């Protein structure tokens with residue numbers, strides 16, 4: 001495993017984190033949950049095994065049914081509202097951390113775009129990624 005350690009924080013700084021090693025995947029998601037979570041057209045996140053994330057500070061959580069039918073749990077800073085990460089009952093043991101919270105978000109390269117079917121017409125699909133209409137049936141271990 002890589003020794004890479006990437007740090008990040010919420011807008012107010014009450015929540016900080018370190019993600020160790022390389023992410024399983026970096027993805028753009030255009031689903032309707034991500035639209036509301038981000039207040040924008042899509043989210044971009046890095047998926048890590050939960051045990052590779054060290055998080056400090058108090059967070060709040062909100063559960064919602066995702067487009068795939070799984071329960072999505074959104075974790076956010078209760079003070080400033082920054083979306084910290086999300087996890088999904090369809091992918092136990094993994095969390096997807098919002099890329100914009102990292103101190104060096106440019107060090108990641110998105111690889112795939114999911115839920116392209118939900119794209120809002122004024123938002124763009126990332127042409128440098130493979131796009132899927134919904135959630136592809138890949139497994140993190142493959």
Ligand SMILES: [Zn+2]
Nearest residue numbers: 010012077080
């Ligand atoms: Zn905060």
Ligand SMILES: [Zn+2]
Nearest residue numbers: 029030031034
């Ligand atoms: Zn999404």
